[in-house]
Amino acid sequence: MRIKDRVQLAYSALMRQKLRSILTMIALSIGIASVVIIMSAGKGLEGMIVGELDIYSPDTLNIEVRVPGKGDVGSGTSMSSGVTITTLKNTDMEEIERHENIDSAYGYVTSQEVIKYQEQNKTVIIFGYGGNAPKVEKIELSEGRFYDVDEENALLQVVVIGSKVKDELFGDASAVDKTVYLGGKAFRVVGVQTERGASFGFDFDSLVYIPTLTLQKRMLGTDYVMGINARVIDMSRIDDTKEDVEMLLRDRHDITDPDKDDFKVTTMDEIRGTLETIVGGITLLLVALVCISLIVGGVGITNIMYVTVAERTFEIGLRKSVGAKNRDILWQFLLEATILTFFGGILGVITGVVISYGVYYGAVSFGLNWPFSVPVSSIILALVFSSGVGLFFGIYPAKKAAGLDPIVALRKE
Numbered sequence: 001m002r003i004k005d006r007v008q009l010a011y012s013a014l015m016r017q018k019l020r021s022i023l024t025m026i027a028l029s030i031g032i033a034s035v036v037i038i039m040s041a042g043k044g045l046e047g048m049i050v051g052e053l054d055i056y057s058p059d060t061l062n063i064e065v066r067v068p069g070k071g072d073v074g075s076g077t078s079m080s081s082g083v084t085i086t087t088l089k090n091t092d093m094e095e096i097e098r099h100e101n102i103d104s105a106y107g108y109v110t111s112q113e114v115i116k117y118q119e120q121n122k123t124v125i126i127f128g129y130g131g132n133a134p135k136v137e138k139i140e141l142s143e144g145r146f147y148d149v150d151e152e153n154a155l156l157q158v159v160v161i162g163s164k165v166k167d168e169l170f171g172d173a174s175a176v177d178k179t180v181y182l183g184g185k186a187f188r189v190v191g192v193q194t195e196r197g198a199s200f201g202f203d204f205d206s207l208v209y210i211p212t213l214t215l216q217k218r219m220l221g222t223d224y225v226m227g228i229n230a231r232v233i234d235m236s237r238i239d240d241t242k243e244d245v246e247m248l249l250r251d252r253h254d255i256t257d258p259d260k261d262d263f264k265v266t267t268m269d270e271i272r273g274t275l276e277t278i279v280g281g282i283t284l285l286l287v288a289l290v291c292i293s294l295i296v297g298g299v300g301i302t303n304i305m306y307v308t309v310a311e312r313t314f315e316i317g318l319r320k321s322v323g324a325k326n327r328d329i330l331w332q333f334l335l336e337a338t339i340l341t342f343f344g345g346i347l348g349v350i351t352g353v354v355i356s357y358g359v360y361y362g363a364v365s366f367g368l369n370w371p372f373s374v375p376v377s378s379i380i381l382a383l384v385f386s387s388g389v390g391l392f393f394g395i396y397p398a399k400k401a402a403g404l405d406p407i408v409a410l411r412k413e
Contacts, residue, residue, distance in 0.1 A: 032348025106130025345386030
C-alpha cells in the first residue's frame with residue numbers, strides 16, 4: 001500500500017471512534033501545552049531578569065557585603081544568623097575609585113520611611129545612591145535631573161522619586177522643586193524617574209533616591225554601605241581589576257584568609273550567567289516533570305490502541321485473508337497512534353501559545369517587564385515528543401494486531 005492510502009485508512013478508522021479520538025488528543029494536548037507554557041515562562045523570566053541587569057553595562061563591578069563563611073548576603077544582614085556586616089565603608093568606596101582602571105564608583109544603602117506632600121503620604125523604600133550613580137548605571141528621568149557628587153558631599157536634602165510616587169503625591173502636576181518630607185525632614189524634589197516596573201522583589205516606580213551620605217548622616221547615623229558599584233575603564237582588564245579590588249579590601253579589612261572575606265566582588269557577566277543558569281535549570285526541571293506526565297499519557301495510548309485491536313480483531317482477520325501483509329496492519333495501527341498524538345501536539349501547541357500570551361499580559365498588567373516569547377525549540381520539542389510518544393507506545397498493540405492469525409481473528413466475530 002502507498003503511504004497516502006495508509007494514512008487515509010488510519011484516519012478513517014479514527015473517525016469511526018470520534019469521541020475516543022478527541023478525548024485522547026485533549027489528554028495529550030494538556031501535557032504538550034504545559035511544555036510550551038513552561039518554556040515560554042522560563043524565557044520570559046530570563047528576559048525580565050536580563051532586562052533589569054541591562055541598567056548595568058558589562059564593565060561594572062559589584063561589591064556586596066557577606067557573612068564570612070556563610071556565602072553571599074547582599075543585604076548587609078544574614079537572615080539566618082542575624083549578623084549585620086558594617087565593615088564596608090564610604091572610605092572603601094573612595095579607595096576603590098582611586099584605582100587606575102576604575103572610572104566611577106558609588107556606595108548604596110537602603111531604608112524605609114513615609115514620604116509626605118501636603119495631605120498625601122506613602123510608605124516608600126529609600127535607596128541611598130551616590131552622586132556618581134548615573135555614571136555607572138542607566139538612570140532615566142522623565143522630569144528634572146539626578147543630584148550630583150557636590151550635592152551629596154554637602155549633605156543636601158534632595159530627592160529623586162519614582163513615577164508612582166510622583167503620581168500619588170502630585171498627580172499631573174510637576175514634582176520638580178516641590179518640597180516633600182521624609183522621616184519628618186524636608187527634601188527638595190530634583191527629578192522623577194522614568195517608569196521602570198517591578199522586578200527582584202521591588203516596585204522600582206515606588207522607590208525614592210537620596211544621596212548616600214545624606215541618608216547615612218542625617219537619617220541613619222551610620223557610615224557603612226550595603227554595597228558598591230564601580231565602572232571600569234578598560235573592559236579587557238576587568239578580571240585583573242576585580243582581583244585588585246579584592247586584595248585592596250582584604251588589606252583594608254585586615255583579612256588574610258580569602259575564606260573569611262566579609263565582601264564579595266562580582267562582574268555583571270558573572271551575575272547574569274548565574275541568574276540565567278538558575279532560571280534555565282528550573283525550566284529544564286519543570287519540563288522534565290511535564291515530560292513524565294506525557295509518558296504516562298503514552299501508556300494511556302497503549303491501552304487505547306490495545307482495546308482498539310481487540311475491538312477490530314475481525315476486521316484485521318478479514319484484511320489479512322484478502323492479502324494484507326503483516327507490515328500493512330502494523331503501519332495502520334502505528335499511523336493511527338501517531339496521528340492521534342501529532343494532532344494532539346498541534347492542539348497543545350496552540351493552547352500553550354494562547355495561555356503563554358495570557359501569562360505575558362497578566363505579568364505586564366502587574367507592572368513586570370516581561371517579554372513575550374515562545375521559543376521555537378518548545379514547539380519542535382512538543383511536536384516531536386508527542387509524535388514519538390505515539391510511535392513508541394503504539395508499537396506493542398500494532399505488533400499484536402499484525403501478528404494475529406487471520407483464521408483465529410475471523411472467528412472472533
